[in-house]
Amino acid sequence: MSERSVILAVEDKLSEAVSTKILEDLGINISQRLGLKGKGYLQSKAPSLNQTAKGFPVCMLTDQDVPSQCPPQLVQAWTKGERNAKFFLRVAVMEVESWVMADRRGFADFLSIPVNRIPEDTDVILQPKEFLVSLARLSRKTRLRQEIVPLPGATSKVGSGYNSRLGEFVHSRWSVNRAASVSVSLQRTLAQLRDFDLA
Amino acid sequence: MLENDPFGQGFLERVAKANERTRRSRLSKIEEALKIAVPQLEQLEFTRDAVTGRPHLQALYSHWRPNAGLQREDQFSDGTLRLLGLLWSLLEGDSLLLLEEPELSLNAGIVSQLAPLISRMQRNRQRQILVSTHSDALLTEQGIDGREVLLLTPTPEGTEVKVAADIDEVRALLEAGFTVGEVVLPRTKPSGAEQLSLLK
Numbered sequence: 001m002s003e004r005s006v007i008l009a010v011e012d013k014l015s016e017a018v019s020t021k022i023l024e025d026l027g028i029n030i031s032q033r034l035g036l037k038g039k040g041y042l043q044s045k046a047p048s049l050n051q052t053a054k055g056f057p058v059c060m061l062t063d064q065d066v067p068s069q070c071p072p073q074l075v076q077a078w079t080k081g082e083r084n085a086k087f088f089l090r091v092a093v094m095e096v097e098s099w100v101m102a103d104r105r106g107f108a109d110f111l112s113i114p115v116n117r118i119p120e121d122t123d124v125i126l127q128p129k130e131f132l133v134s135l136a137r138l139s140r141k142t143r144l145r146q147e148i149v150p151l152p153g154a155t156s157k158v159g160s161g162y163n164s165r166l167g168e169f170v171h172s173r174w175s176v177n178r179a180a181s182v183s184v185s186l187q188r189t190l191a192q193l194r195d196f197d198l199a
Numbered sequence: 200m201l202e203n204d205p206f207g208q209g210f211l212e213r214v215a216k217a218n219e220r221t222r223r224s225r226l227s228k229i230e231e232a233l234k235i236a237v238p239q240l241e242q243l244e245f246t247r248d249a250v251t252g253r254p255h256l257q258a259l260y261s262h263w264r265p266n267a268g269l270q271r272e273d274q275f276s277d278g279t280l281r282l283l284g285l286l287w288s289l290l291e292g293d294s295l296l297l298l299e300e301p302e303l304s305l306n307a308g309i310v311s312q313l314a315p316l317i318s319r320m321q322r323n324r325q326r327q328i329l330v331s332t333h334s335d336a337l338l339t340e341q342g343i344d345g346r347e348v349l350l351l352t353p354t355p356e357g358t359e360v361k362v363a364a365d366i367d368e369v370r371a372l373l374e375a376g377f378t379v380g381e382v383v384l385p386r387t388k389p390s391g392a393e394q395l396s397l398l399k
Contacts, residue, residue: 007368017393032368033385034377048375055371164396171393 004198005029006059006088009049011039015096017167018174019061025176026193031056039063046078046089053087057198060088063095067126088196093185097128100170101135102179102186110169111139123185129157132166207272210284213291214245215254226256229286233258236309237279239268256283277304289320295327302334310336314343333387338380345373350383 008030010016049058071091102122108115136148147161180187230243242259262268302310345364352359364370372382
């Protein structure tokens with residue numbers, strides 16, 4: 001039996017942690033990692049990765065960011081032509097942070113906040129990153145709060161430990177199945193990944 | 200810069216030993232490069248200390264205060280010293296040259312020019328140059344051939360060496376226009392690197 005493996009391209013560290021966890025759960029090996037240079041970079045590389053996918057399956061994850069651009073439109077605009085069957089381009093609604101928070105119980109435990117603070121449908125949160133930071137402000141864990149929330153007046157939207165703490169959460173505590181029961185966007189991604197032609 | 204020469208005196212001796220014409224010609228080329236790379240540097244010359252006779256390099260920096268801009272090598276920045284040593288090594292000799300992480304202390308904009316610079320300077324001499332690096336900036340150059348890149352992976356049985364272009368996915372991505380930095384560097388990341396930022 002040949003090993004199921006993909007080239008993974010993502011925009012940032014948190015997307016990388018989430019994709020890695022999802023692919024691990026599905027028993028798919030990552031043979032090469034690309035990206036971590038933002039959304040514009042991914043978009044610029046999408047057409048050539050669509051070509052590369054003829055020989056090696058490619059999995060790319062990006063954020064929708066704005067409600068006006070619906071995922072099918074984005075996929076078409078990015079691939080600039082017909083999407084190769086082995087080019088798996090998924091768009092997280094609205095951002096990968098929505099998928100992280102979609103494991104409501106796990107994430108509430110992690111921050112030590114009441115679970116009802118997290119909406120029952122995380123796909124409708126318009127600015128998930130900002131919303132996640134606002135949840136972290138409520139955390140009773142002082143150190144965690146300080147690391148995720150930016151300092152007053154800071155130029156960055158997130159604190160200095162944002163990626164590492166959330167990455168650690170995703171790696172060790174985030175449940176893909178619990179999250180998929182809340183986020184339709186994640187649920188569809190999983191269903192399509194299961195059917196994805198990796199041969 | 201040179202092995203067993205942490206304070207650079209050995210390097211200065213080497214500069215001193217070159218015959219005068221060769222030294223002048225090399226230093227004038229290096230001066231040309233440093234004028235591009237080092238803000239305010241205007242002139243580079245070889246001198247000997249009037250009392251001790253020791254060799255020195257000195258540079259004139261443009262400065263709003265008159266006569267304030269003459270500096271000796273012990274006042275040069277790390278980056279200036281490293282670039283100077285690197286250029287001298289490239290100009291000197293035609294035997295095998297090993298350059299260990301030439302990106303250290305240099306601005307990324309300068310580092311991104313090193314691969315074409317090294318390649319250009321070795322072309323006439325037909326010498327072999329081995330460069331080790333962790334630098335994305337150095338490997339952004341589109342012209343680097345994946346067949347010339349060796350990927351070194353430490354394993355319990357010792358270091359495994361692979362030609363980058365012999366790895367199927369790497370070759371496909373390089374042929375699709377990705378740079379060696381984009382494709383090969385992520386493969387060198389230690390698997391638990393994220394743990395470092397969580398250290399208590």
